[in-house]
Amino acid sequence: MTTAIIHQRFLVSSGISTDTRNIKPGSVFFALKGKNFNGNEFASQAIANGAICAIVDDKAFALNDKEYIVVNDTLEALQKLAKFHRKFLGIPIIGITGSNGKTTTKELIYNVLSKKYQVTATQGNLNNHIGVPLSLLAMDEETELGLIEMGANHPGEIEFLSNIAMPDYGFITNFGKAHLEGFGSLEGVIQAKTELYRHLKENKKLIFLNLDDEVQRLEVNYNHTFTFGSNRKAQVKLTYPENVDSAELIFNDTRFTSQLNGTYNAKNMAAALCIGLYFKVPFEDIKNAIENYKSSNNRSQIVEGKNSNKIYLDAYNANPTSMMAALGYFENLKTNTTKIAIVGDMGELGAASETEHQVIVNFLENTNISEIYLVGKKFKKTTTSRPNIIKFENTENIKKHLKLAEIQNSSILIKGSRAMALENILEVFV
Structure with missing residues (x-):
């Protein structure tokens, strides 16, 4: 009953707010709590700043019955509201997860589907137990398709998020050595990510499947699929050109050339093509959407720098699988310029961290990359x-070195985990 009452308030509001520093006038404020803050303490400020209602879980902060609603737990109330709203709208939802490339794939799919439909998608990487509810609550009655990215670093999280979003369709980009600290092993990653597929199978929903991914083929074991890949049994049969520098694919004798670096991004393009075809987006619109997509979030970006330098920036995140994919692509890059790799620490690897970092170094020792930092x-x-493998303890130290080095006529890969903030190095080159 309380969720229905909150939903009534929500429907006449301007949306959800969780931070009094940027309250939307007319919004519903949820007093969330964290390790170092208690949102209940800011509920009255939220009302003063323009919120029409504050959801609190401590009755001491509910100043009246008109503007405040007391719940047992504000986060749980937010999640229940999101699920209620998802049922209320009843629109098709596509769920996306995976170890690598899920945000890029989500954005490619969004670009494609938006050519025909009114699509609401996860903003940025708001893909956790708070971000998914907020993404669902950003949808309204004008939304025709929802696109929800789901992230996880522990078992059970994808299942939990799937129970909130209740996707009608789902896609897993890949399985890689990400968040090993929480998952324990690659096998743990596979079990956790396939929680999305298990949810879809239990509810007889459709899975978009890359038939070139042997692990996924074995894990799915389900007939209600729409498939793509170079595999001869794929419903969307395509090929991936070899010896190319950008992400490309060929479908029905038509070549798609993206503005993303890394041939590994061709699989992300293929997923967007597959889903676009399934939802009957016109073919030329699909092609234009994929080819005109530009990443602007430190993922797979190509930046033309000064002194004839070209920077391949992929500094949003890194794990052993994505790192090896980026380095393998860079090693095979055909160029007459000097190759320089700037590689940052990988996070959340737990007990495997020391071994996985050494594996990367061992690989780098045998590459044709001229300079390695x-x-x-x-x-x-x-x-x-x-x-020629030089070590720096932090980003600021390598920036100082690079400013003095006066690098020119070089191809430069920048790859590392978010915590390293390697994108700050870019200012040296542009």
Whole structure:
């Protein structure tokens, strides 16, 4: 009953607010709590700043019955409201998860589907137990399709988010060595990510499946699928050109060339193509949407720098799988310029951290990359006998070095975890 009452308030509001520093006038404020803050303490400020209603879980902060609603737990109330609203709208929802490339894939799919439908998608990477409810609550009666990204670093989280979003369709980009600290192993990653597929199977919903991914083929074991890949049994049969520098694919004798670096992004393009075809987006619109997509969030960006330098920026996140994919692509990059790799620490690897960082260094020792810079305390602990592998403890130190080095006519890969903030190096080159 309380959720229905909150939903009534929500429907006449301007949306949801969770931070009094940027209250939307006319919004419903949820007094969320964290390790270092208690949103209940700011409820009255939210009302003063223009919120029409404050949801609190401490009755001491409910100053009246008109503007305040007391619940047992504000986060749980937000999640229940999101699920209620999802049922209220009744629109098709596509769920996306995976170890690598899920945000880029989500944005490609959004670009494609938006050519025909009114689509509301997860903003940025708001893909957790708070972000998914907020994404659902950003949808309204004009929304024709919802696109929800789901992230996780522990078992059970994708299942939990799936129970809130109740997707009608789902896609997993891949399984990789990400968040090993929470999942324990690659097998743990696979079990956790496939919680999305298990939810879809239990509810007889459709799975978009990359038939080139052997692990996914084995895990799905389900007939209600729409498939793509170079596999001859794929419903959307395509090929991936070899010896190319950008992400490309060929479908029905038509070549798609994206503005993303890394041939590994071709699989993300293929997923967007597959889903666009399923939802009957006109073919030329699909092609234009994929080819005109530009990443602007430090993911797979190509930046033309000064002194004839070209920067391949992929500094939003990193794990052993995505790192090896980026380095493999960069090693095979055909260029007459000097190759320089700037590689930052990978996070959330737990007990595997030391081994996985050393594996990366061992790989780098045998590449054709002319100059290699390792950045971070974890890479600092690795061992190498190659003299052109230079270590820096942090981003600021390598920035100082690069400013003095006066690098020119080079191809430069920048790859590392979010915590390393390697995108700050970009100012040296542009």
